[in-house]
Amino acid sequence: MRVATIEVKGLTPYSQSKPLQSERKKEETHDDFDQRIWQERIHHDDAGNVFIPATCISQGLAVSASYLGKGGGLSKKGQATWAENFRCGLAIANSPKIGKTVDDAVAERVYCHADGKRTCGTRVWRTFPIFHDWAATFVIHILDDTIPEEIFKKVVEAFGLFNGVGRYRPQNNGYLGRFVIEKFEIA
Secondary structure: OEEEEEEEEEOOOEEOOOOOOOOOOOOOOHHHHHHHHHHHHOOEOOOOEEEOOHHHHHHHHHHHHHHHHOOOOOEOOOOOEOHHHHHHOEEEOOOOEEEEEHHHOEEEEEEEEOOOOOOOOOEEEEEEEEEOOOEEEEEEEEOOOOOOHHHHHHHHHHHHHHHOOOOOOHHHOOOOOOEEEEEEEEO
8 A cells, every 4th residue: 555645736716615504594584694604615623724525535536537538548458447446446544624724714705506506597696615825735545556656646637637626626617626736745
């Protein structure tokens, strides 16, 4: 087993949209409710440190490996791709912090689909947290010894540029959450 330590820096702002736990009060308007709870959309620890959920990283790496396998020149023998190796052969040690706290979040109002689906015709204003100038350190355990270092690095680079993390990321036709590798180490 190898351990990859990857320092990344955001190219674009990072925004989160964690499912809400609060409910709207009877006398509260939808806008008042949204303004009251927008910070609940942030993934953070008990000290208020913001993090990227580990599952977002593992899923993003698997999607990126699959993406590169479809015309990205990242195939194994024949039509086999590295997607399954990345889906099953990696373990994310923890959810990396981004060097920001809940108090650093900026409220961004977005006119978006009421149910979050593009097919819905109804739009409403929603407030989401956004973080500028973010960075994180991913610690990834490479359990599958058949994944070569150069393939792994290429997938991580594609993850940052083409997939991204968070709300409205490139994978979902957005532009937020893109990042680049600042430091890459495998031990």
